[in-house]
């Protein structure tokens with residue numbers, strides 16, 4: 001079953017198209033990583049899916065309903081980001097307790113154990129938490145709520161490395177016992193690569209790619225060798241990224257549609273064929289130029 005369906009969804013703020021005709025579906029009980037650069041439209045897209053803001057054009061369905069101001073959708077999803085605010089009169093313990101009355105699948109025992117593990121003070125107010133501690137507290141809410149649709153918008157903002165690791169591990173462990181549909185946005189694929197099943201990559205508000213992490217690993221291939229030989233070899237191919245190495249060498253990345261015979265041909269010319277890390281590939285696919293920052297200096 002599709003939990004999220006977006007068909008040519010756009011969101012315009014004044015003259016800015018934050019989301020531009022995005023189309024994709026997210027199936028039930030999958031963890032999807034929404035990856036994109038700063039300003040790519042991740043938050044806008046997630047807020048549309050959560051039902052906080054209305055799309056300008058296109059069609060969005062969440063649990064087969066239009067999400068904006070929809071009770072069924074809001075009862076079945078949780079959206080967490082670092083902007084979340086709670087009343088100052090509530091302590092952290094109060095917030096956890098009231099969450100239990102709000103979310104049908106709430107696991108108070110798990111929330112309490114995570115709360116203790118991360119050494120929170122039950123009497124503290126949410127407002128006075130540090131940035132990283134706010135994110136950690138949000139994580140507890142997001143995991144213990146066990147909502148059928150769980151949306152984390154850049155959940156690890158401010159977290160230190162060990163808390164980040166703990167977060168991903170806790171989320172994965174709980175997901176394996178209680179599968180649900182989870183969307184996590186991030187700038188960095190490598191951090192969440194082991195956790196997610198699918199990658200939804202957006203660039204300038206448009207869907208650039210939507211596929212499994214497994215397929216993403218095979219999506220591109222790189223050639224490393226003498227500039228003349230490599231450029232000759234990739235002449236009729238779309239170059240996703242290229243970088244000059246030294247005086248007469250180049251590294252060029254193209255989509256991986258190569259036949260074995262072509263690979264052999266490249267090798268026979270002394271060109272090295274190397275795989276491309278998924279994280280690097282996402283950077284190349286969302287870059288404004290095929291040379292990246294080097295183009296500024298060339």
Ligand SMILES: Nc1ncnc2c1ncn2[C@@H]1O[C@H](COP(=O)(O)OP(=O)(O)OP(=O)(O)O)[C@@H](O)[C@H]1O
Nearest residue numbers: 013016017018036037038039040041042043044045
């Ligand atoms: N309320 C708003 N009014 C005007 N422009 C907005 C508004 N919200 C977002 N934008 C613009 O829409 C674009 C997409 O913003 P969005 O916050 O969705 O990106 P993002 O991918 O989440 O970015 P980041 O990774 O930096 O948080 C940006 O150019 C941003 O300036």
